[in-house]
């Protein structure tokens with residue numbers, strides 16, 4: 001089963017993402033900030049990470065940098081989530097190692113197409 005780690009400080013977003021991903025046959029874990037996400041990756045690397053940008057404790061960008069600096073054996077694909085207001089962050093996220101991005105709020109078809117682009121749907 002494919003695995004996805006949903007990283008977002010919004011419980012509502014995590015819930016919506018989990019529901020969509022489960023209908024796409026993913027096994028889902030959740031983290032509410034970058035720190036929790038890094039711990040989860042060190043424990044067991046997921047196939048793909050759905051990553052929020054603005055989070056307390058450790059942001060999406062800080063997480064990407066920490067992930068790159070870590071010695072995780074298999075590198076997860078990263079789909080970065082942003083809002084229309086956050087368009088300027090997309091380039092920075094891609095440069096920091098994100099593979100794709102998705103605009104919030106996203107629906108099932110949009111998320112599925114982004115997962116297809118990174119080779120996981």
Ligand SMILES: [Mg+2]
Pocket residue numbers: 008009010052053054055
């Ligand atoms: Mg957030």
